[in-house]
Amino acid sequence: MNHLAHALLAGADEEWILGGVLGDFVRGAPDPALPSGVRDGIALHRAIDGFTDRHPEVLSARALFEPPYRRYAGIALDMWFDHLLARDFARWSTLPLPDFSSALRGLLDRQDALLPSTARRFAHYMRANDLPAAYAEPEMLDRALAGIGQRLHRDNPLGRMLPVLQDLEAPLQACFDAFFPELQRFATHWRPTAPR
Template sequence: MNHLAHALLAGADGERVLGGVLGDFVRGAPDPSLPGGVREGIALHRAIDGYTDRHPEVLAARALFEPPYRRYAGIALDMWFDHLLARDFGRWSTLPLTGFSSSLRELLRRQDALLPPTARRFAHYMQANDLPAAYADPVVLDRALAGIGQRLQRDNPLGRMLPVLQETDAPLQARFDAFFPQLQRFAHAWTP
């Protein structure tokens, strides 16, 4: 799952939401000086990633990709699932996507002092590109995949994956529809 899903799954507590977003930017044990709710959100982020990576629906979705795309299917699916979530956000949340996205960016702005440098750069990128709401737009998703691909050290097909994802939209949507309610239940029941 990517930033939109992690923020949504973290619930209504601002510290936990912040930790949910920071999970991709904190390596190892979180700084003990971080507020407890932020550390909880980071732990939830990691639990969500582990649950997602082992889930049968996600494994079946990964199997839809042929080489050389299969090796990068985990990254692509994280992004595509955020696209599917954004595309039909009203189905999964009572909040409007644009308001949720704006609130998330505002939270990151207010908590700038707690952000590691990489998260701070990403927060500025989110602001400049109307993320995570803009993940509903395939053009924005394509740019994001290409950007991730450029940051990886080895040659990879991420910058060419959007057409592959679009061609498999129906089966990926079906896998997501089966998986996401289970993930919501997991996140809701999770305790640190």
């Protein structure tokens, strides 16, 4: 899952939400100086990624991609699932997507001192591109995939994957519709049992 899903699945606590976003920017054990809720949010982020990577619906969705796209299907699906989530956000949240997106960027602004430099750069990118709300737009998704592809060290097809994803829209939507409610339940049950 990508930033929008991680922020939503973190629940209402701002520290958990911050940790949910920071999960992609923190390697290894989180700094013990971080607030406990932020560390819990990072742990939830990692648990969500593990649940997602092992889920039968996601494994089936990855199998839909032909080489050379299959190798990068995990990255593409994370982004596509955020696109589907953004496109139909009212189905999954009582808060309108523009408000949720603005609140998330505001949280990152207020907690700037806690952000690693890579997360700080991403927060600027989010503001400049109206993320995560703009993930609802295919053009933004296309640019984001191309940007990730440029940051990878080896040659890859990420910049050419939007048409592939669009061709698979119906089965990927069915996968998301089956998978995401289970992921929501997983996150909801995981939060009260977070390791301290």
